[in-house]
Amino acid sequence: MAAARSAGRARDIRxxxxxxxxxxxLFGVVIAYPVGWEVWTSLTDLSxxxxxxxxxxxxxxxxxxxxxxxxxxxxxxxxxxxxxTSAGKLALGLGFALLLARPFRGRALVFLAIFLPWAYPAxxxxxxxxxxxxxxxxxxxxxxxxxxxFYVDSxxxxxxxxxxxxMLFNVWRGSSFIAVLLLAGINSIPPELFECALLESKxxxxxxxLVTVPLLKPFLxxxxxxxxxxxxxxxxxxxxxxxxxxxxxxVGTHAYWLAVKVGQYGPASALALTMGPFLLVVLLVLFRxxxxxxxxAA
Amino acid sequence: MAQVMMKxxxxxxxxxxxxxxxxxxxRDKEFVVLVGPSGCGKSTTLRMVAGLEEITGGxxxxxxxIVNDLPPKDRDxxxxxxxxxxxxxxxxxxxxxxxxxMRKFPKPEIAKRVQEAAEILGIQELLxxxxxxxxxxxxxxxxxxxxxVRHPQVFLFDEPLSNLDAKLRVQMRVELKRLHxxxxxxxxxxxxxxxxxxxxxxxxxxxxxxxxxxxxEPLELYSKPANRFVAGFIGSPAMNFxxxxxxxxxxxxWLDTTGLRVKVPAPLxxxxxxxxxxxxxxxIRPEDLHMATSNDPADYSFDAIVEVVEPLGSEILLxxxxxxxxxxxxxxxxxRAKLNDKLRLALHPERVRIFxxxxxxxx
Numbered sequence: 330m331a332a333a334r335s336a337g338r339a340r341d342i343r344x345x346x347x348x349x350x351x352x353x354x355l356f357g358v359v360i361a362y363p364v365g366w367e368v369w370t371s372l373t374d375l376s377x378x379x380x381x382x383x384x385x386x387x388x389x390x391x392x393x394x395x396x397x398x399x400x401x402x403x404x405x406x407x408x409x410x411x412x413x414t415s416a417g418k419l420a421l422g423l424g425f426a427l428l429l430a431r432p433f434r435g436r437a438l439v440f441l442a443i444f445l446p447w448a449y450p451a452x453x454x455x456x457x458x459x460x461x462x463x464x465x466x467x468x469x470x471x472x473x474x475x476x477x478x479f480y481v482d483s484x485x486x487x488x489x490x491x492x493x494x495x496m497l498f499n500v501w502r503g504s505s506f507i508a509v510l511l512l513a514g515i516n517s518i519p520p521e522l523f524e525c526a527l528l529e530s531k532x533x534x535x536x537x538x539l540v541t542v543p544l545l546k547p548f549l550x551x552x553x554x555x556x557x558x559x560x561x562x563x564x565x566x567x568x569x570x571x572x573x574x575x576x577x578x579x580v581g582t583h584a585y586w587l588a589v590k591v592g593q594y595g596p597a598s599a600l601a602l603t604m605g606p607f608l609l610v611v612l613l614v615l616f617r618x619x620x621x622x623x624x625x626a627a
Numbered sequence: 628m629a630q631v632m633m634k635x636x637x638x639x640x641x642x643x644x645x646x647x648x649x650x651x652x653x654r655d656k657e658f659v660v661l662v663g664p665s666g667c668g669k670s671t672t673l674r675m676v677a678g679l680e681e682i683t684g685g686x687x688x689x690x691x692x693i694v695n696d697l698p699p700k701d702r703d704x705x706x707x708x709x710x711x712x713x714x715x716x717x718x719x720x721x722x723x724x725x726x727x728x729m730r731k732f733p734k735p736e737i738a739k740r741v742q743e744a745a746e747i748l749g750i751q752e753l754l755x756x757x758x759x760x761x762x763x764x765x766x767x768x769x770x771x772x773x774x775x776v777r778h779p780q781v782f783l784f785d786e787p788l789s790n791l792d793a794k795l796r797v798q799m800r801v802e803l804k805r806l807h808x809x810x811x812x813x814x815x816x817x818x819x820x821x822x823x824x825x826x827x828x829x830x831x832x833x834x835x836x837x838x839x840x841x842x843x844e845p846l847e848l849y850s851k852p853a854n855r856f857v858a859g860f861i862g863s864p865a866m867n868f869x870x871x872x873x874x875x876x877x878x879x880x881w882l883d884t885t886g887l888r889v890k891v892p893a894p895l896x897x898x899x900x901x902x903x904x905x906x907x908x909x910x911i912r913p914e915d916l917h918m919a920t921s922n923d924p925a926d927y928s929f930d931a932i933v934e935v936v937e938p939l940g941s942e943i944l945l946x947x948x949x950x951x952x953x954x955x956x957x958x959x960x961x962x963r964a965k966l967n968d969k970l971r972l973a974l975h976p977e978r979v980r981i982f983x984x985x986x987x988x989x990x
Contacts (some may be wrong), residue, residue: 521712529729
């Protein structure tokens with residue numbers, strides 16, 4: 330009996346590992362190895378421009394970052410980018426979600442209009458935006474855009490218009506996603522919870538503040554986290570919307586530039602890795618928020 | 628404290644006419660139950676009283692105010708929902724205080740009222756907990772407490788016990804009844820459970836397909852159902868129905884079908900005269916059947932074959948075949964019956980109900 334049971338258990342364990350294997354393999358190939366490689370590289374002077382093997386340089390790449398004005402500028406730009414776009418996306422997304430939460434005539438069309446920016450292939454819409462903001466040929470609005478670009482750039486410095494357009498694009502596309510996420514959140518809340526509030530208050534604002542927001546907290550937290558991480562990791566949109574002429578670099582684009590254009594693999598890796606601890610803190614703060622709501626959820 | 632009047636109340640959605648010409652006068656302090664199968668319009672009616680559904684036609688009056696255009700908050704009602712509708716992010720105390728807070732009551736008054744309601748419901752120890760940490764019965768108590776603290780003119784209950792298990796439902800039913808006796812607040816209660824309706828309601832409103840079928844005190848509905856639907860809906864096990872022909876023989880009227888031939892009892896004979904030669908529906912409640920003895924006249928007894936025996940302890944339910952139909956008889960627990968036994972059953976002639984086949988109305 331006991332032997333049979335332990336044989337059965339051994340078989341179960343083998344099966345469990347077998348079922349886990351694809352995930353472990355994927356994790357190892359796509360995450361563990363590249364990150365491990367990056368951590369190692371950040372501790373060396375590896376560069377395609379340097380002959381011979383890479384040498385271990387300890388934390389010197391990190392130490393150099395701390396006194397590098399470019400690094401601090403990129404950090405500041407990244408934080409501004411993440412905060413401004415997240416706030417914009419959250420405000421718009423929440424508004425859209427609340428709009429779509431109730432039935433009205435033409436709701437399906439409005440839903441489509443709101444969801445399309447997210448559903449549409451990013452690459453194509455980036456080019457659409459780029460050509461709209463920087464018309465390649467003479468169009469009716471080309472002079473207007475030219476003037477706008479001129480005023481923004483002369484007020485805020487060269488490249489400001491391009492940076493603004495990156496933020497606009499990010500908000501345009503991201504608010505669509507946040508709207509759908511929050512709409513799913515609202516739909517998962519029993520309607521009686523909103524009706525109960527309706528019985529007690531006439532003020533939509535009070536109901537929103539005291540009922541809707543607390544109930545949506547887990548979804549808001551998830552939305553903020555996804556929004557912040559995607560802003561930090563944004564590379565392709567910035568690159569495409571500025572045609573590579575990046576005046577306001579993010580940590581990610583700066584690291585890419587350092588590695589691919591300048592060939593400094595070590596400092597670039599160190600730079601990219603500095604985002605890790607920051608995002609971890611954001612995640613923990615938001616997770617606490619998320620988890621608290623979750624633990625008390627009925 | 629208020630009466631509630633519904634006058635020619637109608638609700639239409641795009642395709643569906645959910646509530647049709649409902650006229651109902653609920654008296655002050657009365658406990659009225661709306662009961663019916665799902666989709667009968669009972670919840671929609673309640674939600675129109677609450678102000679959660681717009682009224683398509685007609686008028687609702689609470690107290691002496693027409694409330695058609697009043698927002699829910701100003702109707703002075705409190706509602707208890709089937710799924711409790713407690714806020715997961717608030718403690719029991721905050722949930723109960725929610726309505727008063729939204730209405731900007733002073734804090735000491737809120738505390739006093741919550742304390743009071745918690746005592747009535749026996750949930751003082753739970754005030755600091757979150758809904759998640761409560762059992763179903765406790766959650767339902769909190770939901771009721773949230774309604775009590777408001778001291779509303781009318782309580783609205785939307786299937787409040789449906790999410791509880793059977794035992795707890797019976798217990799909460801008694802508690803709600805006691806609570807109503809104590810608070811004496813007008814209450815409208817929606818349920819699909821006819822037992823709940825019968826036990827709780829001062830009066831019961833039976834609905835079907837948006838129409839009111841009958842309004843009456845529980846026992847009145849039971850003994851004098853207005854139509855075949857009410858007769859079948861109220862009572863468990865349900866009333867037996869058999870289609871029979873009305874025939875005249877030997878100077879008397881007889882109800883006749885395969886395997887059954889009973890004499891029309893004297894009081895019914897007059898009303899059945901017009902149906903001579905036609906078919907009608909005979910309704911017999913299971914408890915109005917018994918094992919025939921030598922005292923039972925042959926005119927009111929018939930043969931039956933046992934198909935299923937359900938011994939319930941205090942009684943036995945026999946599913947028996949009479950001619951082509953299967954009917955249920957509720958008999959004494961001392962009766963010993965086996966599958967395929969042939970029995971002779973007798974009915975209480977004065978308790979049978981008869982219904983018009985076309986209109987389904989009681990004759």
